[in-house]
Amino acid sequence: MVTLSDVRAARERIRTHVHRTPVLTSRAIDARVGARVFFKAEIFQRVGAFKARGAFSRLTLLSPEERSRGVVAFSSGNHAQAVALAARELGVHATIVMPKDAPTLKITATRGYGAEVVLYDRLGGESREGVARKIVEERGATMVPPFDDDAIIAGQGTLALELLEEVPDLDLIVTPCSGGGLLSGCAVAARGVRPAVRLWGVEPETGDDMQRSVAAGHPVTIPLPRTIADALQTTEPAARTLAIVLELVEGILLASDEEIRRAMALLASRMKIVVEPGGAIAFAALLHGKVPDAAGRRIGVVLSGGNVDPDRFGALIAGVEA
Amino acid sequence: MVTLSDVRAARERIRTHVHRTPVLTSRAIDARVGARVFFKAEIFQRVGAFKARGAFSRLTLLSPEERSRGVVAFSSGNHAQAVALAARELGVHATIVMPKDAPTLKITATRGYGAEVVLYDRLGGESREGVARKIVEERGATMVPPFDDDAIIAGQGTLALELLEEVPDLDLIVTPCSGGGLLSGCAVAARGVRPAVRLWGVEPETGDDMQRSVAAGHPVTIPLPRTIADALQTTEPAARTLAIVLELVEGILLASDEEIRRAMALLASRMKIVVEPGGAIAFAALLHGKVPDAAGRRIGVVLSGGNVDPDRFGALIAGVEA
Numbered sequence: 015m016v017t018l019s020d021v022r023a024a025r026e027r028i029r030t031h032v033h034r035t036p037v038l039t040s041r042a043i044d045a046r047v048g049a050r051v052f053f054k055a056e057i058f059q060r061v062g063a064f065k066a067r068g069a070f071s072r073l074t075l076l077s078p079e080e081r082s083r084g085v086v087a088f089s090s091g092n093h094a095q096a097v098a099l100a101a102r103e104l105g106v107h108a109t110i111v112m113p114k115d116a117p118t119l120k121i122t123a124t125r126g127y128g129a130e131v132v133l134y135d136r137l138g139g140e141s142r143e144g145v146a147r148k149i150v151e152e153r154g155a156t157m158v159p160p161f162d163d164d165a166i167i168a169g170q171g172t173l174a175l176e177l178l179e180e181v182p183d184l185d186l187i188v189t190p191c192s193g194g195g196l197l198s199g200c201a202v203a204a205r206g207v208r209p210a211v212r213l214w215g216v217e218p219e220t221g222d223d224m225q226r227s228v229a230a231g232h233p234v235t236i237p238l239p240r241t242i243a244d245a246l247q248t249t250e251p252a253a254r255t256l257a258i259v260l261e262l263v264e265g266i267l268l269a270s271d272e273e274i275r276r277a278m279a280l281l282a283s284r285m286k287i288v289v290e291p292g293g294a295i296a297f298a299a300l301l302h303g304k305v306p307d308a309a310g311r312r313i314g315v316v317l318s319g320g321n322v323d324p325d326r327f328g329a330l331i332a333g334v335e336a
Numbered sequence: 337m338v339t340l341s342d343v344r345a346a347r348e349r350i351r352t353h354v355h356r357t358p359v360l361t362s363r364a365i366d367a368r369v370g371a372r373v374f375f376k377a378e379i380f381q382r383v384g385a386f387k388a389r390g391a392f393s394r395l396t397l398l399s400p401e402e403r404s405r406g407v408v409a410f411s412s413g414n415h416a417q418a419v420a421l422a423a424r425e426l427g428v429h430a431t432i433v434m435p436k437d438a439p440t441l442k443i444t445a446t447r448g449y450g451a452e453v454v455l456y457d458r459l460g461g462e463s464r465e466g467v468a469r470k471i472v473e474e475r476g477a478t479m480v481p482p483f484d485d486d487a488i489i490a491g492q493g494t495l496a497l498e499l500l501e502e503v504p505d506l507d508l509i510v511t512p513c514s515g516g517g518l519l520s521g522c523a524v525a526a527r528g529v530r531p532a533v534r535l536w537g538v539e540p541e542t543g544d545d546m547q548r549s550v551a552a553g554h555p556v557t558i559p560l561p562r563t564i565a566d567a568l569q570t571t572e573p574a575a576r577t578l579a580i581v582l583e584l585v586e587g588i589l590l591a592s593d594e595e596i597r598r599a600m601a602l603l604a605s606r607m608k609i610v611v612e613p614g615g616a617i618a619f620a621a622l623l624h625g626k627v628p629d630a631a632g633r634r635i636g637v638v639l640s641g642g643n644v645d646p647d648r649f650g651a652l653i654a655g656v657e658a
Contacts, residue, residue, distance in 0.1 A: 036358075057608040119605060279646035283441060286379040286642035288608040320608035324601035324653040332650035 015258060016164050018206030021171035021199065028070040028169060031103060035059050035173075037180045042284050047300055050312045052184065054177045057289055057320030061123070063245070064173055064196060064318050065096035065160075071169025072158050073100040081106045084155040088112070088142035091120035092245055092319050093160040098129035109155065111146045113137075117244060119323045136238065161195030162252035171199030177314050178207050185311040188296040190318045191215030191224050191266060192246040194255030200316070201262035213263045214306075216299040218243045218271070218292075224251050225266035228259060242271045242330060245292030245319055267305065269298040277301050278327075279336035281317070288327060293319040337580060338486050340528030343493035343521065350392040350491060353425060357381050357495075359502045364606050369622055372634045374506065376499045379611055379642030383417040383445070385567070386495055386518060386640050387482075391418035393491025394480050395426050403428045406477040410434070410464035413442035414567055414641050415482040420451035431477065433468045435459075439566060441645045458560065483517030484574035493521030499636050500529050507633040510618040512640045513537030513546050513588060514568040516577030522638070523584035535585045536628075538621040540565045540593070540614075546573050547588035550581060564593045564652060567614030567641055589627065591620040599623050600649075601658035603639070610649060615641035 038053040056064040073085065084107035087097040094110040101108035108129040112121055113136040125131050132149070134140040150157050159166065173196070178184060187204050191197045197215040204211050217224055221239030227250070235250040251259070259266075269277075274291050277298035281289050289297075297315050299305055305313070322330070360375040378386040395407065406429035409419040416432040423430035430451040434443055435458040447453050454471070456462045472479050481488065495518070500506060509526055513519045519537040526533050539546055543561030549572070557572040573581070581588075591599075596613045599620035603611050611619075619637050621627055627635070644652070 062608060282610045282646045282649060283644075286384060286610040288604045288610060322605075324604045324658050325655055327604060328650035328652070328654035330650070331646040332654065333647055336646050 016167045016171070016199065016202050018202060020164065020168040021175060021203040021206070024071040024165065024168040025172040025175060027074040028067060028172065031070040031100070032066050033059055034176055037177060038285060040284050043280070048309050051300070052177070052181045052312070052314050054173060054314060054316045055287065056173065056316065056318050057287060057293060061092065061095040061099050062319055062321045063092035063096065063293070064170055065092040066099060067172050068166035068169035068195060069093070069096035069100040069158065072163060072165040073104050073106060075165050076106065076156060080156050084108065084153060085158050086111065086146050086149045086155045087158045087160070088146040089160055091116050092321055094124045095120060095127060097158050098124045098127035102128045109149050111142050113142065117321070117323055117326065120321055123321070161193035162254055164254070167195050167199040167202070167255065169199065170196045171203035173316065174200035174203035175207065178204060181312065181314065182208070183312060184208070184211055184314045186212050186214065186305065186308065187314040188214045188216060188300055188305055189316040190246060190292055190295045191217050192292070193248045194224055194251040194259055196316070196318060197263060198255040198258035201258055205262045214265060214267055215259065215263060216267045216269055216295045218246050218295065219268045221246055221248065222268055223249060224259065225268065227251050227256050228266055231260070243274060243292035243295055245290060246295065267299045269295050269302065269304065273298040273302045275330050275334045276336065279331040279334040282331055283336045288320050288322065289317050290319050290322040291330065293317050338489045338493070338521065338524050340524060342486065342490040343497060343525040343528070346393040346487065346490040347494040347497060349396040350389060350494065353392040353422070354388050355381055356498055359499060360607060362606050365602070370631050373622070374499070374503045374634070374636050376495060376636060376638045377609065378495065378638065378640050379609060379615060383414065383421050384641055384643040385414035385418065385615070386492055387414040387418035388421060389494050390488035390491035390517060391415070391422040391480065394485060394487040395422040395428060397487050398428065398478060402478050406430065406475060407480050408433065408468050408471045408477045409480040409482070410468040411482055413438050414643055416446045417442060417449060419480050420446045420449035424450045431471050433464050435464065439643070439645055439648065442643055445643070483515035484576055486576070489517050489521040489524070489577065491521065492518045493525035495638065496522035496525035497529065500526060503634065503636065504530070505634060506530070506533055506636045508534050508536065508627065508630065509636040510536045510538060510622055510627055511638040512568060512614055512617045513539045514614070515570045516546055516573040516581055518638070518640060519585060520577040520580035523580055527584045536587060536589055537581065537585060538589045538591055538617045540568050540617065541590045543568055543570065544590055545571060546581065547590065549573050549578050550588055553582070565596060565614035565617055567612060568617065589621045591617050591624065591626065595620040595624045597652050597656045598658060601653040601656040604653055605658045610642050610644065611639050612641050612644040613652065615639050
């Protein structure tokens with residue numbers, strides 16, 4: 015299992031490559047929520063999402079020979095951009111397998127980072143793992159999975175190290191949860207530094223694979239969830255992330271698309287920031303009273319990404335009562 | 337005329353009341369514009385706009401007797417919120433005269449700061465000055481004008497002091513221009529600290545009162561401009577601001593609503609920030625190649641405010657090619 019020293023080692027490796035993102039606060043939002051909220055703004059991270067941490071953490075571990083054969087990743091978006099950026103910066107060829115229906119901004123950005131993009135049709139039943147594995151076999155490339163990897167998990171955990179350095183006395187940390195890489199990495203780091211801190215992950219109502227897996231005690235597979243939170247459309251967690259969640263996390267909460275949209279609108283109007291749907295889900299849960307024992311607490315809330323087409327952002331927050 | 341030492345004195349008075357806002361950069365935007373751009377992000381200022389600087393600068397000069405009689409301001413929005421906040425924080429009663437058709441967010445926020453709001457019908461021909469002046473006469477209150485005041489101008493200028501402290505070797509500074517308080521204050525401060533820096537103000541195409549006034553050499557009045565930049569709907573500059581602009585500013589540029597919307601969409605997608613239409617106009621001019629001799633330069637761009645209803649923000653950037 016990933017340890018606190020793995021997270022600290024990842025941090026040394028990625029230090030020159032990623033931003034130390036700011037922690038934002040708002041009196042208006044504190045008053046609204048009835049707690050002190052500290053937003054870890056990964057929207058300002060390189061590639062616009064926390065995924066840069068994991069990607070640099072993994073790619074800085076490649077041997078010279080592995081570097082020469084390149085890397086492959088499959089992703090609905092932010093992980094793709096992150097691997098593409100890390101590869102370019104480290105002089106490694108990257109092939110990214112992306113669903114055809116991913117947001118245009120994410121596909122364009124991935125190509126913009128110099129990666130070769132291979133599109134597949136997830137709605138037509140193609141498996142991204144299959145497409146990616148074929149490339150691995152043909153080219154001898156190294157697969158960089160989005161969350162089922164110790165170096166990735168340790169990289170994401172660096173976010174929680176920074177957050178607790180800035181606000182050492184947090185009572186709670188709430189993060190979005192997809193495959194569990196971010197949540198488990200943050201749990202290892204945060205509980206390692208501050209054993210008393212309590213962590214919650216938040217999934218889309220329709221994409222509750224982690225919540226079901228926690229209940230079952232083993233990874234449970236669900237159909238591809240329909241949700242506005244495109245970054246959180248996983249169908250099952252990894253055994254690796256689930257094990258950490260079972261040991262170190264209080265539990266998994268759910269938020270609806272409507273709750274996410276309200277959180278996005280409030281973050282736009284009060285904090286003047288653009289947060290993508292999946293990136294706003296932790297705040298959505300807090301805003302709608304779903305985080306247990308939150309009143310009066312000091313709460314770290316991870317805003318995990320800001321990659322949303324302006325057009326789509328506009329449509330999502332239009333008409334929403336913030 | 338306002339001097340650099342007035343700006344420095346204003347800065348001491350307001351230091352504990354306003355934020356030192358961050359200066360943001362983006363490699364993607366630099367590449368797009370072909371220059372090094374340093375965004376002074378007043379969207380993160382208190383009340384969400386630079387107007388907090390001027391309001392605190394003016395209200396901290398009130399005598400104890402003036403404080404006891406209260407203040408009056410008229411404003412289409414951000415100045416109103418700023419005066420309301422400064423008044424509350426300094427224990428002064430504030431009456432704010434606002435147009436009925438101002439953005440809901442701004443009216444609600446002004447009331448939220450504890451001010452008494454008096455609405456008037458600007459489209460029906462009522463004069464806000466008239467409404468405000470009546471209150472001044474009845475209550476002996478002090479009028480706090482949005483720009484025609486040395487303390488207000490000096491307060492807005494503090495923004496440029498901060499910007500040049502952070503980036504001392506700027507070649508250009510571009511700011512939005514309405515009545516000219518921000519532009520003239522920044523000109524006094526910036527040219528005082530760095531005589532070689534060149535300043536440009538940007539107005540809406542339909543609201544070119546400052547450009548016309550500069551050409552005429554005296555304040556020229558235009559009809560109420562129709563523009564999405566609600567914060568820039570002035571009909572004439574003050575002689576006071578015009579005199580500074582004539583002496584210290586290179587010139588006034590114009591940007592269309594469509595150019596503003598494109599700038600807003602790009603700031604949302606690349607920088608993950610919400611900037612209101614008037615707040616994005618300086619960047620709109622730069623983005624569309626309107627700032628003379630900008631190529632390869634180091635350019636300070638003022639993002640002057642972020643107060644826009646999420647709903648309206650969504651509608652404005654939806655369908656825009658960023």
